[in-house]
Amino acid sequence: MDSRLREVDAPAEPANGAAALATAKAEVEVTKPRNDRRGYRRVVLPNALECLLISDPDTDKAAASMNVSVGYFCDPDGMEGLAHFLEHMLFYASEKYPIEDSYSKYIAEHGGSTNAFTTSEHTNFYFDVNNDSLDDALDRFAQFFIKPLMSPDATLREIKAVDSENQKNLLSDPWRMSQLQKHLCSNNHPYHKFSTGNWDTLEVKPKEKGLDTRAELINFYDSHYSANLMQLVVYGKESLDNIQTLVESKFCDIKNVGRKHFSFAGHPCSSKDLQILVKAVPIKQGHTLRILWPITPNVRHYKEGPCKYVSHLIGHEGEGSLFYILKKLGWAMSLEAGEGDWSYEFSFFSVVIQLTDVGHEHMEDVVGLLFRYITLLQTSGTPKWIFDELLAICETGFHYRDKSPPSNYVVNISSNMQIFPPEDWLIASSVPSKFSPDAIQKVLNELTTENVRIFWESKLFEGHTDLTEPWYGTSYCVEAVPPSIMQKWVENAPNEDLHLPKPNIFIPTDLSLKNVEEKVFIFSQLCT
Numbered sequence: 001m002d003s004r005l006r007e008v009d010a011p012a013e014p015a016n017g018a019a020a021l022a023t024a025k026a027e028v029e030v031t032k033p034r035n036d037r038r039g040y041r042r043v044v045l046p047n048a049l050e051c052l053l054i055s056d057p058d059t060d061k062a063a064a065s066m067n068v069s070v071g072y073f074c075d076p077d078g079m080e081g082l083a084h085f086l087e088h089m090l091f092y093a094s095e096k097y098p099i100e101d102s103y104s105k106y107i108a109e110h111g112g113s114t115n116a117f118t119t120s121e122h123t124n125f126y127f128d129v130n131n132d133s134l135d136d137a138l139d140r141f142a143q144f145f146i147k148p149l150m151s152p153d154a155t156l157r158e159i160k161a162v163d164s165e166n167q168k169n170l171l172s173d174p175w176r177m178s179q180l181q182k183h184l185c186s187n188n189h190p191y192h193k194f195s196t197g198n199w200d201t202l203e204v205k206p207k208e209k210g211l212d213t214r215a216e217l218i219n220f221y222d223s224h225y226s227a228n229l230m231q232l233v234v235y236g237k238e239s240l241d242n243i244q245t246l247v248e249s250k251f252c253d254i255k256n257v258g259r260k261h262f263s264f265a266g267h268p269c270s271s272k273d274l275q276i277l278v279k280a281v282p283i284k285q286g287h288t289l290r291i292l293w294p295i296t297p298n299v300r301h302y303k304e305g306p307c308k309y310v311s312h313l314i315g316h317e318g319e320g321s322l323f324y325i326l327k328k329l330g331w332a333m334s335l336e337a338g339e340g341d342w343s344y345e346f347s348f349f350s351v352v353i354q355l356t357d358v359g360h361e362h363m364e365d366v367v368g369l370l371f372r373y374i375t376l377l378q379t380s381g382t383p384k385w386i387f388d389e390l391l392a393i394c395e396t397g398f399h400y401r402d403k404s405p406p407s408n409y410v411v412n413i414s415s416n417m418q419i420f421p422p423e424d425w426l427i428a429s430s431v432p433s434k435f436s437p438d439a440i441q442k443v444l445n446e447l448t449t450e451n452v453r454i455f456w457e458s459k460l461f462e463g464h465t466d467l468t469e470p471w472y473g474t475s476y477c478v479e480a481v482p483p484s485i486m487q488k489w490v491e492n493a494p495n496e497d498l499h500l501p502k503p504n505i506f507i508p509t510d511l512s513l514k515n516v517e518e519k520v521f522i523f524s525q526l527c528t
């Protein structure tokens with residue numbers, strides 16, 4: 001069955017940043033799920049804003065998401081959290097809708113919800129709303145990117161809101177451990193930064209330096225919020241033509257200053273940040289082991305999907321897998337493996353293991369078994385049947401998944417639009433389609449004892465640490481673990497039977513619909 005949707009409309013950034021006269025037209029094919037009856041159309045507005053329009057006659061909610069290709073990596077030095085703070089400020093009011101919070105109120109009164117988030121290189125705004133309110137909701141939403149009002153008193157109040165968000169995060173282990181990982185990276189790389197901001201970074205410190213936070217905010221908005229760096233998805237019950245008319249009329253006034261996409265070359269981990277064991281004290285009980293390696297980003301080879309192949313095996317739960325053995329020994333409660341923080345420039349492969357109390361006592365053995373399993377993978381070649389099984393699982397997941405809520409769907413796609421070419425905006429990196437033993441071997445070869453850093457979290461380390469992470473106050477200490485020590489852990493680990501999984505005959509490979517005659521035939525055969 002043909003799963004590729006043929007659509008008109010298309011690319012084209014206006015030459016030299018000058019506005020073209022009309023929405024650009026050309027042809028593009030977007031790969032979509034086989035059972036997906038929704039209509040999709042890509043359009044590029046004259047201001048270079050890239051849009052994907054989705055028409056779903058069966059939807060009970062409309063939705064939209066705008067991805068802006070800027071995040072906390074672009075925060076000016078000494079003004080940590082400015083990109084996140086701006087994300088908050090755009091919700092307040094605009095010249096066209098000057099009453100504060102009128103956007104959020106309108107959406108809430110019309111059956112919807114709003115939200116936004118800021119990451120290293122994205123800021124994403126989104127909402128869902130009753131179908132008949134999409135027009136008015138979009139009109140308010142578009143003003144975020146055309147003429148927002150950033151009044152001085154709203155600025156001060158919203159710094160307090162950002163600060164109270166940070167107060168909450170101070171008690172959250174995922175935020176604390178994520179920042180500790182960033183803290184123990186090169187301070188020349190933006191990955192090292194504190195991303196959310198607080199009262200100190202957005203009010204106290206700027207004042208001390210004679211800086212006006214509101215002026216910095218407006219400057220940041222003017223320089224980074226350019227239509228050529230935005231990606232919009234609008235999802236509605238209307239026809240594609242009607243949605244296109246709506247989008248053209250509401251979003252054509254976003255200015256295009258021709259800003260170049262920010263990118264920072266190099267990896268945040270330097271050699272001094274490797275071969276370390278970090279013991280950290282979490283807020284919650286429990287023991288967690290995080291083993292991380294800087295690797296080549298999977299996104300550069302997303303059609304080959306080498307990280308998917310490797311994480312499929314390291315995260316496997318069948319007989320002979322690492323988790324199977326750790327569970328049998330009573331050492332682990334869960335194990336996750338896969339690519340963690342990543343961008344086009346850098347990435348980490350991580351294995352996260354929730355240890356039992358006994359497992360905590362056997363940390364060295366656990367790491368030893370992990371490296372023994374990795375050596376097994378490095379020396380077993382890359383059997384194609386494993387890739388074929390993985391491909392079958394991923395294809396089923398993409399082509400036959402249930403519809404996700406429109407607001408989740410638009411956020412995923414608008415984020416993909418910044419990274420993938422238009423034909424892959426829906427499928428992104430979810431289905432590795434090219435078998436490449438070389439690409440897989442390359443990732444496996446990066447998972448070495450020379451290239452590793454280990455984070456070990458437990459309340460039992462309380463009182464045994466000598467350092468404090470500055471933003472969240474996490475107590476920790478750092479020990480060097482050269483490869484020679486880890487090699488001893490490998491040698492001393494129990495002699496368990498680690499092996500590759502056996503083929504799984506229950507993974508479906510033929511998901512085509514059978515016709516009625518065929519079914520009747522099978523049924524009559526069974527009855528005779």
Ligand SMILES: [Zn+2]
Binds near residue numbers: 084088162
């Ligand atoms: Zn926030």
